[in-house]
Amino acid sequence: MPAVQETVEQVRAIDVDQYKYGFVTDIEVDKAPKGLNEDIVRFISAKKGDPEWMTEWRLEAYRRWLTMREPTWARVSYPPIDFQDQYYYAAPKKQAGPKSLDEIDPAILETYKKLGIPLREQEILAGVQTSRVAVDAVFDSVSVVTTFKEELKKAGVIFCSISEAIREHPELVRKYLGSVVPVTDNFYATLNSAVFTDGSFVYVPEGVRCPMELSTYFRINEKNTGQFERTLIIADKGSYVSYLEGCTAPQRDENQLHAAVVELIALDDAEIKYSTVQNWYPGDAEGRGGVYNFVTKRGDCRGRNSKISWTQVETGSAITWKYPSCILRGDNSRGEFYSIAVSNGYQQVDSGTKMIHLGRNTTSRIISKGISAGRSQNTYRGLVSAHRKAANARNFTNCDSLLIGDQCGAHTVPYIEAKTASAVFEHEATTSKISEDQLFYCMQRGLSAEEATALIVNGFVKDVLQQLPMEFAVEAQKLISISLEGSVG
Amino acid sequence: MLEIRNLHVQIEDKKILNGLTLTVNDGEVAAIMGPNGSGKSTLSYVIAGKEDYEVLDGEVLLDGRNLLEMDPNERAAAGVFLAFQYPLEIPGVATMSFLKAALNSQRKARGEDELSTPELMKRVRGAAERLQIPQDMLKRALNVGFSGGEKKRMEILQMALLEPKFCILDETDSGLDIDALKIVSDGVNALRGDKRSFLVITHYQRLLNYIVPDTVHVMANGRVVKSGGKELALELEANGYADYRTQAA
Numbered sequence: 001m002p003a004v005q006e007t008v009e010q011v012r013a014i015d016v017d018q019y020k021y022g023f024v025t026d027i028e029v030d031k032a033p034k035g036l037n038e039d040i041v042r043f044i045s046a047k048k049g050d051p052e053w054m055t056e057w058r059l060e061a062y063r064r065w066l067t068m069r070e071p072t073w074a075r076v077s078y079p080p081i082d083f084q085d086q087y088y089y090a091a092p093k094k095q096a097g098p099k100s101l102d103e104i105d106p107a108i109l110e111t112y113k114k115l116g117i118p119l120r121e122q123e124i125l126a127g128v129q130t131s132r133v134a135v136d137a138v139f140d141s142v143s144v145v146t147t148f149k150e151e152l153k154k155a156g157v158i159f160c161s162i163s164e165a166i167r168e169h170p171e172l173v174r175k176y177l178g179s180v181v182p183v184t185d186n187f188y189a190t191l192n193s194a195v196f197t198d199g200s201f202v203y204v205p206e207g208v209r210c211p212m213e214l215s216t217y218f219r220i221n222e223k224n225t226g227q228f229e230r231t232l233i234i235a236d237k238g239s240y241v242s243y244l245e246g247c248t249a250p251q252r253d254e255n256q257l258h259a260a261v262v263e264l265i266a267l268d269d270a271e272i273k274y275s276t277v278q279n280w281y282p283g284d285a286e287g288r289g290g291v292y293n294f295v296t297k298r299g300d301c302r303g304r305n306s307k308i309s310w311t312q313v314e315t316g317s318a319i320t321w322k323y324p325s326c327i328l329r330g331d332n333s334r335g336e337f338y339s340i341a342v343s344n345g346y347q348q349v350d351s352g353t354k355m356i357h358l359g360r361n362t363t364s365r366i367i368s369k370g371i372s373a374g375r376s377q378n379t380y381r382g383l384v385s386a387h388r389k390a391a392n393a394r395n396f397t398n399c400d401s402l403l404i405g406d407q408c409g410a411h412t413v414p415y416i417e418a419k420t421a422s423a424v425f426e427h428e429a430t431t432s433k434i435s436e437d438q439l440f441y442c443m444q445r446g447l448s449a450e451e452a453t454a455l456i457v458n459g460f461v462k463d464v465l466q467q468l469p470m471e472f473a474v475e476a477q478k479l480i481s482i483s484l485e486g487s488v489g
Numbered sequence: 490m491l492e493i494r495n496l497h498v499q500i501e502d503k504k505i506l507n508g509l510t511l512t513v514n515d516g517e518v519a520a521i522m523g524p525n526g527s528g529k530s531t532l533s534y535v536i537a538g539k540e541d542y543e544v545l546d547g548e549v550l551l552d553g554r555n556l557l558e559m560d561p562n563e564r565a566a567a568g569v570f571l572a573f574q575y576p577l578e579i580p581g582v583a584t585m586s587f588l589k590a591a592l593n594s595q596r597k598a599r600g601e602d603e604l605s606t607p608e609l610m611k612r613v614r615g616a617a618e619r620l621q622i623p624q625d626m627l628k629r630a631l632n633v634g635f636s637g638g639e640k641k642r643m644e645i646l647q648m649a650l651l652e653p654k655f656c657i658l659d660e661t662d663s664g665l666d667i668d669a670l671k672i673v674s675d676g677v678n679a680l681r682g683d684k685r686s687f688l689v690i691t692h693y694q695r696l697l698n699y700i701v702p703d704t705v706h707v708m709a710n711g712r713v714v715k716s717g718g719k720e721l722a723l724e725l726e727a728n729g730y731a732d733y734r735t736q737a738a
Contacts, residue, residue, distance in 0.1 A: 440561060441573065441579075446565040447590060448562050449562075456579060456582070459579055459580050459582035
């Protein structure tokens with residue numbers, strides 16, 4: 001595992017408490033006035049060039065949202081959010097729908113370069129030779145550029161921003177948008193439905209194996225700006241796609257709001273693999289600032305033998321409220337959830353999954369690894385349910401928690417509901433602490449305290465890291481070590 | 490050369506070492522024997538730098554360098570190796586990866602180049618063969634699910650790979666059957682040399698039939714109360730520790 005060594009070097013190179021992505025890009029922006037009302041919803045809709053049906057969809061969501069209350073059941077606490085004190089739209093001023101990389105503000109390109117995202121295709125080609133990644137980059141509210149578009153087109157794959165999809169592929173969007181996460185689903189999803197500004201759209205046609213990894217990078221740059229992206233991925237019969245999203249934000253004293261919705265639809269024999277490396281700004285050492293990450297992610301295994309797999313590495317955000325789920329509707333369908341959630345400082349994580357077994361012979365697997373350090377609180381919350389018609393539903397759940405230090409907390413809240421006698425659900429959970437003895441043993445062999453912690457943590461999360469595409473696994477490993485910096489010694 | 494002078498150590502207000510003095514010369518194999526609670530394991534932990542032990546007075550010098558001012562990893566890089574009585578399990582970390590990380594950290598601390606992976610694997614495989622450790626064990630997580638004997642052999646493998654100057658064997662014979670004891674002892678004997686010295690901590694004389702010491706020291710009540718040649722071990726075997734217990738009290 002040479003990556004262990006790399007992790008360690010990365011950690012050495014970075015000062016304690018320094019969020020690597022905490023820079024702000026100075027560019028001119030086009031903003032909506034602060035606050036939220038029907039006019040703002042119309043403003044956003046007009047800015048996006050929405051057709052009328054979309055504007056109506058948004059307004060309906062907004063009206064519904066006014067009647068809803070924020071959920072309070074999660075094990076997180078924060079002062080009330082003033083939803084009128086946010087900007088709901090911010091876009092880099094210079095361009096409206098860039099045609100090529102040359103039309104993009106060089107400052108934005110510079111930002112993505114700092115983030116290590118290879119926007120220019122030639123850079124991608126020069127980098128990893130064995131695999132290539134198509135990238136859609138979302139800056140505040142708009143999608144800046146999508147690479148490899150032409151090549152994907154040849155394969156019949158549509159990969160573009162959701163705004164473009166609404167304009168260019170309305171039949172697909174109308175058919176699937178809101179079909180997994182209804183407009184009325186929950187407070188944040190409904191808010192998102194009203195004001196979402198951009199995000200990615202993927203359609204993989206019948207029988208096509210997407211020729212490359214697809215990836216989206218999200219970046220919140222503007223102050224007091226919420227980011228509300230919407231992602232919709234449809235894998236038609238017998239197709240396959242692997243998709244990765246990454247997220248960062250500048251370091252700010254105020255809290256930034258992020259409420260995304262992701263919908264996945266897998267038809268007969270299709271497979272979607274969705275990976276997330278989430279590194280929103282977590283706040284400073286005293287718990288000031290950081291992103292509120294309230295996200296609704298759900299996949300629908302709509303067809304027979306379909307499969308949806310969620311893999312997430314969560315190291316960022318002040319508060320995380322997120323439960324990527326699978327609805328196992330098609331017979332023989334399969335859902336998977338692999339998660340690493342790292343919390344340090346004053347971070348609060350309430351995350352997990354829902355596996356809803358509706359079809360026959362459906363199977364699901366949940367592997368969750370929570371790592372808590374500092375004064376953070378890390379909760380796994382998961383639901384596994386079987387409908388009465390879900391004969392032979394099977395689930396295996398394994399939740400492990402690792403504590404570093406004695407001021408953090410780890411909590412496991414599993415819910416199990418089986419309405420058929422033929423369901424078999426297994427649940428395993430462990431909580432362990434990196435022991436002084438383990439650290440001493442590693443140090444006696446020559447590893448520093450940080451190296452020893454990184455090594456033990458990497459061993460703990462190995463099962464999940466193996467699920468990530470290779471190049472991202474290394475990145476994720478580095479991130480985990482960076483987030484745990486200063487937690488020992 | 491390891492020199493310990495007038496070492497006083499306590500843990501949680503309980504005094505364990507009471508003015509211990511001991512010198513181990515280069516190339517020497519020194520055995521430490523003594524009853525339970527005499528402070529043998531504490532001595533090994535204090536040399537290696539485990540936290541929780543409070544040094545009240547005294548010095549521990551390796552080739553004139555003050556070990557007590559160093560972190561455990563710095564002591565390791567300086568050449569201190571402790572073969573644990575109860576080696577720790579590191580879940581999810583393949584043995585080979587662990588060995589690589591450990592060796593390269595030490596080399597880096599000494600300003601040496603990292604060892605290439607093929608060279609490292611060659612060395613590890615060679616050592617594993619001598620200790621009759623199956624190759625597939627190197628792919629498994631370190632010490633996880635290993636038997637007591639396998640763990641002890643793995644300790645000696647690490648010792649062979651890291652090439653320390655000063656090796657401490659803390660009750661390495663405990664839990665070993667006679668065959669495993671021979672393998673481990675052969676492994677240790679193969680590492681003996683002019684520049685390397687050993688501190689062999691044991692309850693029983695049995696181990697010293699296989700790892701024959703140059704000197705034997707009897708510890709009681711946190712001090713060395715008698716020193717002699719290898720015949721002292723036989724004498725202890727015959728008469729037990731009773732004399733020393735009364736002497737210390």
